[in-house]
Amino acid sequence: MNELVAAVPWLGKRNPTAARWLIILVAIAAPFIAWQFGRSWVRILDFALLYMMLALGLNLVVGFAGLLDLGYIAFYAVGAYTFAFLASPHFDVHLPFWVILPLGAAFAALAGVMLGFPVLRLRGDYLAIVTLGFGEIVRIFMLNLNYPVNITNGPQGINMIDPINLFGWDLSRNIRIGEDFTIHSLFLYYYFFLAAVVASIIFIQRLQISRIGRAWAAMRDDELAAKAIGINTRDMKLLAFALGATFGGVAGALFGAFQGFVSPESFSLMESIAVLTMVVFGGMGNLAGAVVGAFVLALLPELLRDVAVPLQQTLFGHVLLDPEVLRMLLLSLAMILMMLLRPAGMIPARARYCHDHHLSHHLNNTPKREAAK
Amino acid sequence: METLIQQFINGLVIGSVYALIALGYTMVYGILGLINFAHGDVLMVGALVALQTMLFLMGMAPGMSPLVMLAIALAVAMVICMLLGFTMERLAYRRLRNAPRLAPLITAIGVSFLLQTLAMIIWGRNYHTFPQLLSTTPLQPIPGVFVTPVQIAIVVVSALLMVGLLLLVNRTRIGRAMRATAENHRVASLMGVDTNAVIALTFVIGAALAAVAGVMFASNYGIAHYGMGFMPGLKAFTAAVLGGIGNLGGAMLGGVVLGLVESFGAGYIEHLTFGFLNSSYQDIFAFIILGLVLIFRPTGLLGERVSDRA
Numbered sequence: 001m002n003e004l005v006a007a008v009p010w011l012g013k014r015n016p017t018a019a020r021w022l023i024i025l026v027a028i029a030a031p032f033i034a035w036q037f038g039r040s041w042v043r044i045l046d047f048a049l050l051y052m053m054l055a056l057g058l059n060l061v062v063g064f065a066g067l068l069d070l071g072y073i074a075f076y077a078v079g080a081y082t083f084a085f086l087a088s089p090h091f092d093v094h095l096p097f098w099v100i101l102p103l104g105a106a107f108a109a110l111a112g113v114m115l116g117f118p119v120l121r122l123r124g125d126y127l128a129i130v131t132l133g134f135g136e137i138v139r140i141f142m143l144n145l146n147y148p149v150n151i152t153n154g155p156q157g158i159n160m161i162d163p164i165n166l167f168g169w170d171l172s173r174n175i176r177i178g179e180d181f182t183i184h185s186l187f188l189y190y191y192f193f194l195a196a197v198v199a200s201i202i203f204i205q206r207l208q209i210s211r212i213g214r215a216w217a218a219m220r221d222d223e224l225a226a227k228a229i230g231i232n233t234r235d236m237k238l239l240a241f242a243l244g245a246t247f248g249g250v251a252g253a254l255f256g257a258f259q260g261f262v263s264p265e266s267f268s269l270m271e272s273i274a275v276l277t278m279v280v281f282g283g284m285g286n287l288a289g290a291v292v293g294a295f296v297l298a299l300l301p302e303l304l305r306d307v308a309v310p311l312q313q314t315l316f317g318h319v320l321l322d323p324e325v326l327r328m329l330l331l332s333l334a335m336i337l338m339m340l341l342r343p344a345g346m347i348p349a350r351a352r353y354c355h356d357h358h359l360s361h362h363l364n365n366t367p368k369r370e371a372a373k
Numbered sequence: 374m375e376t377l378i379q380q381f382i383n384g385l386v387i388g389s390v391y392a393l394i395a396l397g398y399t400m401v402y403g404i405l406g407l408i409n410f411a412h413g414d415v416l417m418v419g420a421l422v423a424l425q426t427m428l429f430l431m432g433m434a435p436g437m438s439p440l441v442m443l444a445i446a447l448a449v450a451m452v453i454c455m456l457l458g459f460t461m462e463r464l465a466y467r468r469l470r471n472a473p474r475l476a477p478l479i480t481a482i483g484v485s486f487l488l489q490t491l492a493m494i495i496w497g498r499n500y501h502t503f504p505q506l507l508s509t510t511p512l513q514p515i516p517g518v519f520v521t522p523v524q525i526a527i528v529v530v531s532a533l534l535m536v537g538l539l540l541l542v543n544r545t546r547i548g549r550a551m552r553a554t555a556e557n558h559r560v561a562s563l564m565g566v567d568t569n570a571v572i573a574l575t576f577v578i579g580a581a582l583a584a585v586a587g588v589m590f591a592s593n594y595g596i597a598h599y600g601m602g603f604m605p606g607l608k609a610f611t612a613a614v615l616g617g618i619g620n621l622g623g624a625m626l627g628g629v630v631l632g633l634v635e636s637f638g639a640g641y642i643e644h645l646t647f648g649f650l651n652s653s654y655q656d657i658f659a660f661i662i663l664g665l666v667l668i669f670r671p672t673g674l675l676g677e678r679v680s681d682r683a
Contacts, residue, residue, distance in 0.1 A: 068475050070482070118668050124474045125408045126667055129610060133660030136607075144653045269603075273486060280479055321494060328490040335483030339476050340468055 003288035004201075007347045031190045041302075042186040046258060048298035049193035050251050055278040055294035056200050056287070057247025062276070063285035063349065064213060065240035066220030068128040070272055071115070071135025075245040077142060077267035078111050079104040079252025081152065084262045087162035090153060097165050101253050108249020109242040111138075116241035120234055135272055142264040157263025164192065164257045189258055196254065197291075200247060204287060207243075216240060220285075270328070277331045281338055283345025292347060297334065301327035375517035380640045381633065386524045386593065388632020389531035393586040394609030395616070395624035396538060397579030403555045403619035404575050405470070410481035411461060412583060413606015414488035415454050419584030420503070420591040420601065421496050423450040427504045439506035443588075450584040457488075458580025462573050485603075492599035500598045503591040527589045534582060535625050541578075542621060551575060555619070604656060608635075611663040617673025626674060634658055 006012045008019040034041035054076060061069045082104035086095045115134050119127050146154030163172030171192060175183040207213050215236050218226040227233055256262045274297070282293025305323035312319050321329070338345060394416060401409045426446040430437060465484055469477040507526055511519035542548035553561040554571045562568045590605055591597040612631045616623025639655040666673060 062475075066475075068478065118664055121671075122667055125478050126614075126671075128478055129408065129607070130660075130664055130667060133607070133663055137657050137660050140654060140657055144651075147651070148649060270486075273482060276479070276482075325490060325493055328486060328493070332483045332486035332490055336465060336480050336487060339472075339480040339483065340465065343472060343476050 003286060003347070004291060007288045007292060027194060031187050035184075035187075039184070039186065042184070042190060044299065044302045046186060046189050046193055048295055049190065049197050050255050050258070051275065051278060051298045052197050052291055052294040053193075053200055053247055053251040053254075054275045055282070055290040056197070056204055057244045057251065058275050059279045059284065059287070059290040060204060060207075060247065061240050061244035062279055063283075063290070064208065064220065065216040065237065066124070067237065067240060068124055068131070069241075069244070070128050070132035070269070070276065071138070072131075072244070072248055072275055073267045073269075073272040074115075074135040074138040075108040075111055075248030076252040076255065076271070077138055077262075077264075078108045078245075079249035079254075080256035080262045080266070081142070081158075081252075082107050082249070083253040083256035084158040084161050087257070088158055089160055090158045094162055097162075097257070098167075101250065104253035105246045105249045108245040108252065111249075112241040112243075112245025113238055115245075116238045120237055132269065132272075135267075135269060139264055139267055139269075142267065152264075155264060157261055157265070159261045161256050161260050161262065163260070164189070164254070166192075193254060193258075196250070201287060201291070208287070212236070212239065217285075273335075274331055277335045281334050281345060283347040283349055286345065286347055286349035289345045289347045289349065293345070296346075297331065301330060304330065375515070376640065378515060378518045380636045382518065382520055382524065384633035384636030385629065386527050386632070387636065388612075388629035389528050390586050390589050390593065390628075391605065391609045391612045391632050392625045392628025393531050393534060393582050393589070394605055395612040395628045396535070396621060397583050398610050399613040399616070399618055399621060399624040400551075400575050400579050402613070404551070404572055405466070405477075407466060407477045408481065408610065409461075409466075409576075409579070410478065410606075411485040411488055412579065413602035413604075413609070414485050414492075415457055415580050415583040415602070416587035416590065416605060417492060417597075417599065417602030418457060418488060419450040419454045419580075419587030420597045421492060421501075421587075421599070422453045423447060423584075423588045424501055424503055424591065424597050425496075426450065427506070431504070443506045447585065447588055450588060451581045454580040454584035454587075455577045458576040458583075459573055462576040466576075467569070467572075485606075489599050489602075496599060498599065500596045503595050503597045505592065505595065507592070523592050527593060530585065530589070534585060538578070538582070539621060547571075547574065608659040611659045611666075614663060615666050615673055617675040620673070620675050623673055623675035630674070631659060631662065634662060 002016075004023060005016050005019045008022065011022065012019045031042045031045055034045050054072070057075075058069065058072045061067050061072070083100050085091055086093050086100045086103065087097075088094075115131065119130050122130060142152050143155055145152040152158070163170055165171070171188045172185050174185050175188070177183070215226065215231045218229070218231055219233050219236055223233055255266075259266075275294075278293035278297045279290055280293070281289075281297055282291065283289030301323065304326045308321065308326055309319055309323060312321065394412065397412050397415075398409060401407055401412070423446040426449045427442060430442050430445060461484055465480050466477060469480055505523065507522045509521050509523060511521045513519060540548075542551060550561070550566045550571050551574070553564065553566055554568050558568050561571075586605075587602070590601070608631060609628065612627035613624045614627070615631060616625070616627025618624075635655060635658050638658045639652040642654060643651050
């Protein structure tokens with residue numbers, strides 16, 4: 001949160017308290033503002049929150065532990081398919097949400113460890129390719145496991161997944177208050193996802209300054225030195241994969257329930273790359289970076305869709321670049337340009353390896369760190 | 374028995390295409406330690422440029438002999454891809470030579486997707502039929518075994534190109550400069566080698582080979598589209614790792630071995646898994662091999678003989 005506060009332009013450094021309230025206010029008011037532009041924008045915000053969760057999870061693996069994972073979307077898929085298997089007419093199983101969510105997280109974590117074990121010894125770039133291969137294998141299985149026994153229903157995917165049901169409160173139903181006032185289900189999902197993202201941020205923030213977070217940072221900066229000071233790099237890597245995957249799995253389960261259907265199409269390599277771009281764009285190893293990167297890169301393509309398509313209509317008389325092309329163009333250019341011009345991302349990570357109060361206690365002579373509580 | 378020989382031939386053909394692509398990966402990796410993720414997409418550009426040239430020539434000079442037409446298309450594709458390889462190195466990778474490890478790789482991924490997007494803008498999302506300029510009537514050297522002239526051409530041309538590359542790297546001054554740069558940039562430049570030029574040249578040669586491989590790949594399957602470079606690119610990378618990355622001979626061996634494994638694997642997977650998996654799982658062999666090699670023998674089949682790197 002402090003990082004996010006410090007990242008607010010102009011206000012963040014001058015008046016952190018005001019910046020903090022501004023963020024909270026914007027987060028709460030966002031769907032109401034979006035509603036003015038149409039229902040689809042609230043939906044886009046909901047998806048942006050899911051992307052935020054993915055970016056936070058991937059940031060854990062790439063930014064904190066320094067392991068470039070190009071198959072991250074596979075864990076999202078594991079979570080989504082777990083939900084689809086256990087809460088849809090496909091197998092005619094309808095387990096409650098609170099049972100499936102931990103299961104989805106657990107399966108994703110298991111998949112993370114399964115991926116982690118064989119790649120423990122690999123260096124950065126090999127690791128990237130093997131994880132990419134892992135993502136593709138998962139996708140190939142999703143596509144083809146409808147024969148001879150129909151498990152995933154192949155390319156069609158699984159439909160009619162149960163919505164999220166919190167102790168008998170169905171999030172997919174609009175709430176009616178009185179005669180003419182209703183709270184749309186998209187709003188309910190928004191606040192539920194927001195709660196999930198806030199919980200993730202708090203958890204990851206605590207994690208980052210814990211023993212584990214510091215061990216990851218040490219391992220990322222110099223693996224050999226980390227080993228030498230007694231960090232068990234094997235366990236730490238596995239933990240990074242498992243925890244990162246857990247976030248992917250939870251986000252996937254929420255995605256499946258929110259969208260109501262899952263199909264292999266949603267879990268292509270392009271999505272892995274999109275999430276990676278969000279992390280890179282915002283700033284690797286930085287919570288605020290992941291949040292801002294996900295927010296900007298989830299919304300920008302949609303804005304382009306609304307602006308660029310009519311613009312092209314009027315300029316050329318037909319659509320030259322359709323929105324999907326624009327999205328790919330935007331993501332790939334963002335990735336290349338960020339690496340060339342600003343490799344630390346929009347919001348560069350600050351070195352931060354311990355609790356703030358420890359830091360100020362030990363480093364009394366150094367100038368006070370700005371914006372730190 | 375016929376099936377066995379047929380699978381062997383198919384594997385050999387696709388394997389020699391993989392080998393050609395793998396050479397590009399392995400040369401760049403040998404010199405820069407960079408996985409040029411966009412290499413597969415250079416192949417795609419080569420195939421689509423060749424396609425465009427052929428269509429243009431067919432419209433302009435319908436009477437031209439197919440062989441000449443193919444040669445011109447190939448030449449145009451190679452030139453465009455060489456320019457592309459040069460531009461990529463100059464604009465993106467050169468600035469990142471001393472950057473942290475992950476930066477060049479992330480950039481390469483970005484370049485790969487940028488190329489795909491640009492190709493999508495230029496050529497659309499559709500699959501294009503690739504003109505077959507060589508005869509496609511299969512020959513039957515052994516009854517029941519079919520070989521098309523295209524397949525023969527693929528194997529012969531790749532073999533020639535590989536021999537040419539080996540001669541270039543091992544017998545010429547340029548080759549010596551390349552090997553010296555691979556060994557140690559700084560020392561090579563102290564000895565008067567223009568390392569920047571050598572690195573650019575490596576990218577250019579790799580791109581030219583990829584262009585040829587792209588035309589072969591498209592001819593073999595008869596189609597071309599914007600995403601066609603991704604899978605062969607990944608598989609060729611696997612081949613390079615399998616042979617021992619940085620090692621030219623290894624890349625060739627790795628390519629052929631991977632092609633054979635894939636061909637036999639796709640042919641027999643249904644028997645091996647009692648009908649549970651079928652040939653639509655063909656693509657996972659490369660990844661499984663990649664994983665196994667990296668875990669059990671990270672140096673690849675031929676190991677990394679430092680003196681032989683290019």
